[in-house]
Amino acid sequence: MxxxxxxxxxxxxxxxxxxxxxxxxxxxxxxxxxxxxxxxxxxxxxxxxxxxxxxxxxxxxxxxxxxxxxxxxxxxxxxxxxxxxxxxxxxxxxxxxxxxxxxxxxxxxxxxxxxxxxxxxxxxxxxxxxxxxxxxxxxxxxxxxxxxxxxxxxxxxxxxxxxxxxxxxxxxxxxFRAGEYRPEQSRDAQWNRGGYLVQGLGHCGACHTARNALGATDTGADLGGGMIPMLNWYASALTGEADGGLGDWDTQQLTDLLRNGVSARGAVSGPMAEVVAGSLQHLSEDDVRAMAVYLKTLPQGQTRSSPPPAAGPELDRVLRAGAGLYEKHCVDCHKSTGAGEPPHFPALAGNRAVLHVEPVNAIRAVLHGGYPPSTAGNPRPFGMPPFSAQLDDAEVATLVSYIRNSWGNRASLVGSDQVNRYRAVTLD
Known part of the structure; x- marks a missing residue:
């Protein structure tokens, strides 16, 4: 049903x-x-x-x-x-x-x-x-x-x-229960300021928390990541997971990402680029850092891991074909090691946007490209070119599957049907 x-x-x-x-x-x-x-x-x-x-x-x-x-x-x-x-x-x-x-x-x-x-x-x-x-x-x-x-x-x-x-x-x-933010007495003013902004006006959980069939956020998985309804983007976990969350980020890297749109660990895209452009870049550095400090203390939730593909002829075929596509279209910016040249060309090795249980963000990046927002800290952002005109669905699936299973990455393979689902561009 x-x-x-x-x-x-x-x-x-x-x-x-x-x-x-x-x-x-x-x-x-x-x-x-x-x-x-x-x-x-x-x-x-x-x-x-x-x-x-x-x-x-x-x-x-x-x-x-x-x-x-x-x-x-x-x-x-x-x-x-x-x-x-x-x-x-x-x-x-x-x-x-x-x-x-x-x-x-x-x-x-x-x-x-x-x-x-x-x-x-x-x-x-x-x-x-x-x-x-x-x-x-x-x-x-x-x-x-x-x-x-x-x-x-x-x-x-x-x-x-x-x-x-x-x-x-x-x-x-x-x-729904009405109620104001209550400061944690065991935490300092910076942490509580970050908690107030994240939980309240920042309404980060509205996107970064999965929703049930009635559109309510899952309070048991607050900020644990999930698909954004109707926008077809996956909002990353903001909790302590090392694979899909912020477990191995430091506070400065997260502060840079929130305020500038780019950092040594990655770049924002999709709806988050709009949030940085319209909101976060205009906040004081103290407030953005407070948000980063708060987020870094959140405990690990229930990790939704992407099961790695089984070893065998099919995986070998995908990796061989994907390596050729990567060499032709990606290696100049993201390098043969997947290390990229941060912050302008993000690393793909260990990149959480690549390893999400839902591969939609990586698929859309290859199909449609995109730019981080222009901010005071990154006024002329480097962009990702679109490849939808050069690669068919099967080729995009093979390329994304290769990226998700190279340089130590391990995540499920992508099918051409998944790529086709996101080939059409919808605005707003």
């Missing part, structure tokens, strides 16, 4: 639960008054809010291609349908111009709109609930300082039963 059908049936079962708990949830989440607003001067609040908007990469979702900043319109594609990001400029009719600071805080903290409607978790309020009231007020002040743009948002285009909004009450009963 297809996954979405299973999810539909489960949601229908949750309907009764939703209707029973919706009133209780409303009372529980909105009990008492919200924390008091921040007393900081207006100019300081706006400056702080602008920085926090970068930290949360708010523009990435709330600005459509070629559109006015923060005016919404970009469709967030999910397995259940498309959800357009709303206008968050201070227009009174189509934006948040008639919202109070309390309204804005409830949206971040409780996942509820001004009118009390439950928000879809494509808006990452399961992460944003950890944001402090002071930071929420600063974001609100910054957004209110922007030019008002009149641009109405369309309704979500979701399949039944996912378009039945009251079912969100059941989803929230299972997967």
């Amino acid at each position: 297809r996954t979405w059908i299973k999810a539909s049936l489960l949601l229908l079962l949750l309907a009764g639960i939703a209707l029973a708990v919706v009133a209780w949830l409303g009372l529980r989440e909105d009990a008492g008054s919200p924390p008091p607003p921040s007393p900081l001067p207006a100019a300081q609040m706006i400056e702080r809010g602008a920085y926090l908007a970068r930290a949360g990469n708010c523009m990435a979702c709330h600005t459509e291609r070629g559109g006015s900043p923060y005016a919404g319109g970009r469709a967030i594609r999910t397995p259940f349908g498309a959800i357009p990001a709303p206008n968050i400029t201070p227009d009174r009719e189509t934006g948040i111009g008639d919202w109070t600071a309390d309204d804005f805080w409830r949206a971040l903290h409780n996942g509820k709109g001004k009118d009390g409607r439950l928000l879809y978790p494509a808006f990452p309020y399961p992460n944003y609930t950890r944001v402090t009231r002071g930071d929420s007020d600063a974001l609100y002040a910054y957004l209110r300082s922007l030019p008002a743009v009149r641009q109405a948002s369309s309704e979500p285009d979701l399949r039944f039963p996912f378009n039945f909004r009251p079912l969100l009450a059941g989803w929230r009963a299972l997967y």
Whole structure:
């Protein structure tokens, strides 16, 4: 049975639960008054809010291609349908111009709109609930300082039963608990700052954690890596695995990657390149380092390893054919040893993006190439050329399989059917 059908049936079962708990949830989440607003001067609040908007990469979702900043319109594609990001400029009719600071805080903290409607978790309020009231007020002040743009948002285009909004009450009963970030008393200020940014505004778990059939992140495998729904990229584990995670990275290498897009250990691509370009490169070095310090302390989770191929004639054939393709197309940049010339030409030997249990990132790199983002620390990035016009599906599969099984790498072979799945380019 297809996954979405299973999810539909489960949601229908949750309907009764939703209707029973919706009133209780409303009372529980909105009990008492919200924390008091921040007393900081207006100019300081706006400056702080602008920085926090970068930290949360708010523009990435709330600005459509070629559109006015923060005016919404970009469709967030999910397995259940498309959800357009709303206008968050201070227009009174189509934006948040008639919202109070309390309204804005409830949206971040409780996942509820001004009118009390439950928000879809494509808006990452399961992460944003950890944001402090002071930071929420600063974001609100910054957004209110922007030019008002009149641009109405369309309704979500979701399949039944996912378009039945009251079912969100059941989803929230299972997967959402409001609450702010609580500092770990046994850790220093730097570690806690990193934890706050990673867990809260950075919402790193939204991509780097696997999701279940109902779109909720797996709390038992937080930041353990997983496929990003609809984008067809694999987000690496940010925990302590030595093969697919950060176990053998040092703090400086990770700081460089997050802030510059390249480091001695690799380069970002795909959705992460957008995060570095729009968000992380604009943060202070102290904040980015704090995130790296926090991530480096996360314990190893359940490793999803890619089983190595069995020795035999088939593996020998793939390695011989792959060696010829590598010599022709790759050796000038990545060298015969797979060591590359970091940071501009990443090493392939021991490269975690090559060894993921899902080979999608390596396949897409060979097919479509790409560039790390242009950043202050790497203003003129070196790019990977596309080979989709020169190599057919079988050749790409052979080449990627060779890379995944050379210089000490060991990972499953890739089939031409897997390559064909990602040959077509989809934008946004």
